Amino acid sequence: MARTLPPVDIVIVGMGWTGGIMARELGPTGQKIVVLERGGPRSTGENFSVPMIRDELRYAQRTDLMMDTAKDTVTIRNTPAETALPMRRLGSFLPGEGVGGAGAHWNGATWRWADNDLKIRSMYEQRYGAGFIPKDMPLRDWGVSYADLEPYYDRFEYDAGVSGKAGNIKGRKQAGGNPFEGPRKRDYPLPPLTENYASKLFRTATQGLGLHPFARPAANASKPYVNPDGMQLGQCQYCGFCERFGCESNAKGSPHTTVIPVALKNPNVELRTWSWVQKVMLDSTGKRAVGVAYVNVQTGEELEQPADLVILCAYALSNVHLMLLSGIGAPYDPATGQGVVGSHYAYQGSASQQMFFEGRNFNPFIATGSMGAIVDDYHANWDFDRGPQGYIGGSTISVSGSNGRPIGYRPTPAGTPAWGAEWKRATAKWYQSALSVSALGGVMPHRQNFLDLDPTYRNRFGQPLLRMTFDFKDNDLKQNRHAAELCAQIGRAMNPTHANPAFYPRTWSVVPYQSTHNTGGAIMGAEPGASAVNTWLQSWDVTNVFVVGASAFPHNSAYNPTGPVAALAYRTGEAIRERYLKRPGLLS
Amino acid sequence: MRQPALDRRAILLLASGIAGAGTAAEAAPAATPPAAETPPAGYIFLQPSEALFVEALAMHMVPADDLSPDGVALGIPVFIDRALAGSWGKGDRLYMQGPWRSGSPNQGYQLPLTPSELYRVGIAQSNAYCQATYGKTFDRLPAAEREGFLVALSQGRLALPGGLPARPFFDVLYQTVMEGMFADPIYGGNRDKAAWRMIGFPGVMANNAQNIALYNDGRRFTAEPVGIADMS
Numbered sequence: 001m002a003r004t005l006p007p008v009d010i011v012i013v014g015m016g017w018t019g020g021i022m023a024r025e026l027g028p029t030g031q032k033i034v035v036l037e038r039g040g041p042r043s044t045g046e047n048f049s050v051p052m053i054r055d056e057l058r059y060a061q062r063t064d065l066m067m068d069t070a071k072d073t074v075t076i077r078n079t080p081a082e083t084a085l086p087m088r089r090l091g092s093f094l095p096g097e098g099v100g101g102a103g104a105h106w107n108g109a110t111w112r113w114a115d116n117d118l119k120i121r122s123m124y125e126q127r128y129g130a131g132f133i134p135k136d137m138p139l140r141d142w143g144v145s146y147a148d149l150e151p152y153y154d155r156f157e158y159d160a161g162v163s164g165k166a167g168n169i170k171g172r173k174q175a176g177g178n179p180f181e182g183p184r185k186r187d188y189p190l191p192p193l194t195e196n197y198a199s200k201l202f203r204t205a206t207q208g209l210g211l212h213p214f215a216r217p218a219a220n221a222s223k224p225y226v227n228p229d230g231m232q233l234g235q236c237q238y239c240g241f242c243e244r245f246g247c248e249s250n251a252k253g254s255p256h257t258t259v260i261p262v263a264l265k266n267p268n269v270e271l272r273t274w275s276w277v278q279k280v281m282l283d284s285t286g287k288r289a290v291g292v293a294y295v296n297v298q299t300g301e302e303l304e305q306p307a308d309l310v311i312l313c314a315y316a317l318s319n320v321h322l323m324l325l326s327g328i329g330a331p332y333d334p335a336t337g338q339g340v341v342g343s344h345y346a347y348q349g350s351a352s353q354q355m356f357f358e359g360r361n362f363n364p365f366i367a368t369g370s371m372g373a374i375v376d377d378y379h380a381n382w383d384f385d386r387g388p389q390g391y392i393g394g395s396t397i398s399v400s401g402s403n404g405r406p407i408g409y410r411p412t413p414a415g416t417p418a419w420g421a422e423w424k425r426a427t428a429k430w431y432q433s434a435l436s437v438s439a440l441g442g443v444m445p446h447r448q449n450f451l452d453l454d455p456t457y458r459n460r461f462g463q464p465l466l467r468m469t470f471d472f473k474d475n476d477l478k479q480n481r482h483a484a485e486l487c488a489q490i491g492r493a494m495n496p497t498h499a500n501p502a503f504y505p506r507t508w509s510v511v512p513y514q515s516t517h518n519t520g521g522a523i524m525g526a527e528p529g530a531s532a533v534n535t536w537l538q539s540w541d542v543t544n545v546f547v548v549g550a551s552a553f554p555h556n557s558a559y560n561p562t563g564p565v566a567a568l569a570y571r572t573g574e575a576i577r578e579r580y581l582k583r584p585g586l587l588s
Numbered sequence: 589m590r591q592p593a594l595d596r597r598a599i600l601l602l603a604s605g606i607a608g609a610g611t612a613a614e615a616a617p618a619a620t621p622p623a624a625e626t627p628p629a630g631y632i633f634l635q636p637s638e639a640l641f642v643e644a645l646a647m648h649m650v651p652a653d654d655l656s657p658d659g660v661a662l663g664i665p666v667f668i669d670r671a672l673a674g675s676w677g678k679g680d681r682l683y684m685q686g687p688w689r690s691g692s693p694n695q696g697y698q699l700p701l702t703p704s705e706l707y708r709v710g711i712a713q714s715n716a717y718c719q720a721t722y723g724k725t726f727d728r729l730p731a732a733e734r735e736g737f738l739v740a741l742s743q744g745r746l747a748l749p750g751g752l753p754a755r756p757f758f759d760v761l762y763q764t765v766m767e768g769m770f771a772d773p774i775y776g777g778n779r780d781k782a783a784w785r786m787i788g789f790p791g792v793m794a795n796n797a798q799n800i801a802l803y804n805d806g807r808r809f810t811a812e813p814v815g816i817a818d819m820s
Contacts, residue, residue, distance in 0.1 A: 051819035054792035057771040062676055069683045078694055085691040085698055088683040194800045238796035361808040365789055366796040406770040406789045418742070418762065419649035420735075424786070428655050431787035432808055457685060509694040 002293060007306035008032040011292050012313055013277045013322065016101020017562065018548040018569040019313035020255035021156075023263035023271075024229075025573025029581060033269045034305060036294055038276040038314075039098030042256050048104075048246030056405040060244045065105050067095040067315075074317060075454040076510050078471040080334060086457050086465065092509065093347075093516040094244070095315040099273060100256035102315065102516060103562075107243040107369030107402055108219035108252055110162045111559035112153045112567075114182040116382055117442075118142045120555060123382070124392055133392065134475060136447045138337075138344065140554040143526035143535040144568075146182040152567035157188055157217075160253030160566070161225040161233045164188035164217030178214045180380035190222045193236065198362050198435050199373035202399035205493035211375045216398060218370030219253030219562075229262045240403040242369030252369065274298045278461055280310050280326040280545060289328075289545045295461065308584070309544050309576070313569075316550040320345075320451050320521030321466040329522070329532045329541045332450050334469075340532045342451040344520035345468065346556035349441030349476050351395070351483035351504035354411055354434065355496035361432040364404025374398035378486060379442075379558040391475050393442035395483040396558045397490060400438045404431070411436070414500040437490050439483035439504075440515070443556045446473045451521045471508050480504035517561050519553035524568075536575045536587045537568060543586045548572055633673035633704060634665070637725070641711045642668050644727035648734045649765050656786045657779075659765070667768030667777030668707075677704035690753070699753070703760055710757035713748040714741070720749065774816045784813040791815055 009031035012019045023035055047053075058064045067073075067090065075084035096102030116123060121139045124132055133139050156162075166187040167177025174187075192215035195203070203213040220242065221233040234249035242252065250257045263269050277294040281304065291306035312319045323329055323341050332343035378384050379394035386392065403409060411434035412426040443449075454467035472480070481504060488502040505514070525531025528540040537552055539545040548569050550561045575587055631639055646659025646668075656662065671677055679702035688700045701709060714737070715725040722733050729737065740746040742762070744755040768777030770784070772792065778784065784791055793814035803809045 051792050051816040054794070055772055055774075055816060057767060057775060061767060061771075063681070068681050070679070070681050073683050076695055078692070082692065083689065085689055085695045086683045086685070088697050089681060091696055195804060196800060197804045197806055200804060235797055237794065238800045239794035240796075241792075241794070360806040361803075362806075363799075363803050363809040365794065366799050366803060366809060404789060406784065406787060407767055410766075410770075410787070419738075419765070421651050421653055424650065424653065424655050428786050431789070456687065507694060510696045511694070 002302040002304045004304045004306065007291070008034045009307065010034070010309045010311065011036060011305055011307040012311045013292065014038075014101065014312070014314035014318070015099050015255070015260060015271060016096060016313065016315070017103040017255045017259075017566055019101070020103070020259035020263060021566060021569040022311050022313055022548060022573050023269050024259040025570065026577055027263045027266035027269045029577055030268055031581065034307070035269070035271045036275040036277050036292065036305070037099055037271065037273045038297065039273065041273050042099045042104055042246070044246065044248060044250055044257060048248045050248045053245055053248055054239070054241050056241075056407050059105075059241075060405060060408055063090050063094055063244070065096065065098065065244070065246065066090055067097045071460040073459075073465060075457050075465050075467045077467075077469055078508060080448060080469055084454055084467045084469070087510050091511045092514050093518055094513070095317065095516065099260065099271070100254055103255040104246050105244050106252075106562065109370040109560040109562070110157065110160065110164075110217050110219050111563045112146070112149070112182060112184070113557055113559055113564045114146045114380055116380055117555070117557045118144055118146060118149070120392070128387060137392070137475060138445050138447060139392065140344070140445070140523065140525055140530065142524055142554055143531070149564065149567045149571065150182065150184065152570040153563055154185060155570050156563065156566035159227050159229065159258050160219040161190060161221045161227055162188050162217050162219050162253065163190040163193050163222035165192050165215060167214060176214060178376050178380070179212050180376045188217060190225055193218055193220060193222045193368060193371040194238075195373070196362070196366065196371065196401070197360075198399045198401050199371070201435070201494050202373045202437065202490070205490055206373070206375050209490065209493055211377045213373045213375050216370050216372050216374045218368070220368045220370055221251045221253070227258060229258065231258045231262065233257070236368050238366050238368050238371070240365040240367045240405060242367070243402055276461075277322065278325070278463060280312075280322060280328060282327060282542065286327060287542060289542050309580075310546075312545065312547045313549065316518050316521065317451070317466055317468075319547050319549050319551040323522055323532070323547065324451075324453050324466070325463060328539055328545055331452060334448055334450050337447060340523065340530070342521050344445040344523045344554050345449050345451045345470060346443040346445055346519045346553070347470060347508065348515040348517045348556055349395070349443055349472065349480040349483070349504070350439060350514060351441070351480050351487050351502065352400070352436050352438040353484070353487035353491040353502045354436045354500040355491050355494065356411075356413055356430050356498040357433050357435060358497040359433070362401065362435055363432065364401055364409060364434075367401055367403050369402050372398050372401055378483070389478065389482050391478040391482070392444050393475065393479050394558050395439040395441040395479065395486070397437060397439045397483065397486055400436050406431070413498045435494075435496070437487045437494070439480070439487055440558050440560070441476070441479050441483050442558050443472070444475050445520065445555050449473070472505065477506070517550070517556060519550040519556045519561060522547045522551040523554040524552040525554065534587065537572045538587055540586075544584065546572055546576065631665075631669045633677065634669045637715065638708065638711050639665065639669075640725070640727035641715065644734065645761060646765060646768070648731065648738070650769060656782045659769070661779065662769060662782055663773075663777045663779040664765055664768035667771065667775050668764045670776050671764055671767070672704040672707055677707075678702055697756060699756055706757060706760050709750070709752055710748070710760070713750045713752050714757070716749045717746065772816050781813040781815055789813060793819060
C-alpha cells in the first residue's frame with residue numbers, strides 16, 4: 001500500500017534540461033514544487049573529475065551515465081507485422097538518467113528551428129501543392145512560428161553559453177554565420193569555437209562549390225562565461241571526451257551547472273533523486289491529474305505525491321510512456337489512424353563519406369562535441385528546390401570529428417581486414433589522417449511509425465515497456481540517398497587520397513549508434529484531436545498536465561533538437577507562471 | 589621470437605593438471621622466460637581451455653610487429669578476463685527478461701546469455717567445432733586455419749555444435765579484443781599504452797585550448813601518452 005505524502009502545488013517529473021528550466025522558471029512563484037528524478041544526483045566535482053571521467057571504456061562503451069536497460073528499456077521492431085523484442089542494451093540512441101539527464105553528456109549542438117520546420121505543411125503545400133505530401137505522411141504545422149520562439153531561443157543560448165556567429169541579426173545578413181537562419185535579435189553570447197584543420201579543408205571545399213559554410217553553434221564555451229543567472233562556465237579544452245561524458249571544466253552548457261542550481265536556490269523547490277515515477281494519477285473522471293505515484297528506488301517504498309499540477313519533463317520516449325501508462329489522451333491506433341498519443345514518432349536520417357588524406361594529420365583527439373564547419377544549404381535554405389529530388393525535409397552536412405577516442409574511432413579504407421598485421425598497419429597509418437563528411441537529416445512522420453505499450457515485456461516494476469515501431473520510409477530514403485551524394489561531392493572537392501563508398505542506412509537497426517534524437521509521440525498543435533498537447537505543451541485531455549520535450553515535435557529535422565526543446569520549455573514555463581497559475585484551465 | 593601460444597598452452601595445461609608428457613616437453617623452453625617478459629597474470633574467470641582460446645585469439649588478431657607487441661603481451665587476455673569476471677560480464681545493464689526470440693538483425697542482441705556466459709558457451713562450441721573440423725582445438729590450429737575459422741565465424745557462415753549463433757559470439761570476441769587493445773591500461777590491456785603509441789593517441793591528458801589553433805595546418809601532434817593511472 002502506497003504511502004500518501006503531504007500535497008504540493010507542482011510536481012515535475014525528470015531533472016534534465018526541461019525539468020531544470022521548468023523549476024528555474026517556476027521557482028520564483030513561491031509555489032511548493034517537488035522535482036522527482038529517477039536517477040541519482042550528479043555534480044561536476046564528484047562525477048566528472050579528471051582523470052576518472054576520461055575513461056572511454058566506462059562512459060562511451062559501457063554507457064555509464066545513460067539509461068540502465070536492465071531496469072527499463074523499449075521494445076523495437078521495424079513494422080507492425082513483426083514481434084517487437086526488447087532493446088536489451090543501448091545502441092542506436094542513448095537516453096540519459098540522473099540529475100542533468102542527457103544534458104550532462106550531450107555534445108552541445110544548438111539550433112534554432114525555423115519556419116521551414118515549424119510551418120512545414122503550409123510551406124510545402126504552398127510551394128509544391130498538397131499532392132507533394134505522401135498520403136501516409138501525416139505532416140503537421142507545429143502551431144508556433146519562429147517569431148514566437150525567437151525570445152526563448154535567445155534565452156537558452158545565453159543561459160547555456162552557446163558559441164557561434166550570427167548569420168542574420170534583425171534581418172541583416174552577417175558574414176561568417178548561417179545565411180539561412182531566421183532573424184535573431186542579437187548575436188550568440190560567445191564567439192565560435194576555434195576552427196581546426198578538418199574544418200578549414202571543408203570550408204575551402206564547400207565555398208568552392210558555392211555553398212555557405214559556418215561554424216556549428218555549440219554549447220561548448222569558447223571562452224570563460226558567466227550566464228545571466230551568474231552561473232560560471234569554464235573555457236572548453238578540446239579534450240575529445242565530450243559526447244557521452246560530463247565536462248570537468250563546466251565548459252559544456254549543462255543543466256546541472258546552470259538552471260538546476262538556480263532553481264534549487266528557491267527554498268520552495270525540492271529535488272528528490274532516486275524517485276521513479278510510475279504513473280500520473282487521475283481522478284475518477286480521467287480528466288484531472290491528482291498527483292503521481294512513484295517508487296523510492298533506494299528503499300523500494302511506494303509513494304503517492306498529490307499535486308495540483310503535473311509537468312512531465314522526462315526523456316521524450318519516457319514522457320510518451322508515462323502518458324500511455326496513465327491514460328492521458330487517446331492512444332494512437334495505426335490500423336484506424338485514430339488517437340494521437342504515440343503517433344508521429346520520428347528519428348533522424350544520416351549519410352557519410354569516409355576519406356583518407358595521406359601525409360596530412362587531423363589530430364582527431366583535439367576536439368570538442370559540436371565544433372566543425374557545416375553547411376545548411378540543403379535544409380533551412382528554402383531556395384533549395386526539393387521538387388526534382390521528390391522528398392520533404394533536407395540535410396545539414398558537416399565535417400565530423402568530435403573525438404578520436406580509439407576504441408570507437410579507428411577508420412580504415414574499405415577492404416582492409418578487421419584484424420591481423422594488415423589491419424594494424426592500416427589503423428596506424430590512417431588514424432591521424434582520416435576524415436569524414438557526414439549529413440544529418442530529418443525524418444517525416446509516417447502512419448506506420450509509432451509508439452505504444454508492449455503486450456509482453458515489462459520493466460523492473462512489472463509495467464509494460466514502451467514499444468517502438470519504426471523504419472526509414474521512402475521519403476527518408478530519398479533524402480538520405482541524396483545526402484550521401486552530396487557528402488561524396490563535397491568529399492571529392494576536398495581531394496582525398498582514398499574515399500570509401502558514401503554510406504546511408506537502408507533500414508533502421510537498434511545496434512549501431514546513430515542519434516539520441518527521438519521525437520514525437522505526444523505532439524503539439526493548434527487543434528485538439530490532431531495533437532496530444534496544445535502549443536503550450538498542455539494536454540488537451542487532462543489540462544493540469546503539461547508534457548515538455550521533444551515528444552512534442554510533430555516531425556524531426558536536420559538540426560539537433562535541444563534548441564527548440566529548451567525554447568518550448570521556457571515558453572511553457574512563462575505561460576504557466578504568468579497565466580495558468582493565475583487562472584488554471586486550458587490555455588489559449 | 590617467442591612462441592607464446594604454445595608456451596602458454598603448456599603452462600596452463602600443466603598448471604591445471606591436464607597436460608600429458610608431450611606437452612610438458614613442449615613447455616620446457618617457457619619455464620625460464622626472458623627477464624624482460626611481463627610475467628603472466630593470473631586469471632579470475634577464464635578456465636584453462638578458455639585462457640588458451642583467448643590467448644590464441646589475441647595473438648592471431650594482434651600479431652607482434654614493429655608497430656606493437658603481440659596481443660598477449662599487450663594484456664588483451666587479462667583485460668578480457670577482468671571484463672568477464674566483472675559486472676559487465678555478469679550482465680550489468682543487460683535486459684535479461686524473456687521470452688527469448690532470435691528476431692531480426694535490426695533488433696540486436698537477443699540471447700539469454702550474459703557476456704561471460706556467451707564467452708563460456710561460445711569457446712566450448714568453437715573448440716568442439718574446430719576439433720570436429722580440423723582435429724584440434726582453436727588454440728592449436730595453424731594460422732591459416734585459425735583465420736579461416738574466424739572469418740567464417742564473423743560472417744555467420746558456420747554452424748556451431750550446440751546451436752549458438754556464430755555472429756553474436758564473434759561480435760563479443762571482436763569487441764573485447766579491441767577494447768582490451770585500446771582501453772585505458774588501468775583495465776589490464778593496452779599495456780604500457782603500446783596501442784595508443786601505435787596510432788598516436790595521447791590519452792587522457794588533454795588540455796588543448798592552445799593546441800587547437802597551433803595544429804590546424806595538417807601537422808601531427810605528438811606527445812607521450814598519459815593514462816588514468818599516470819594522473820592518479
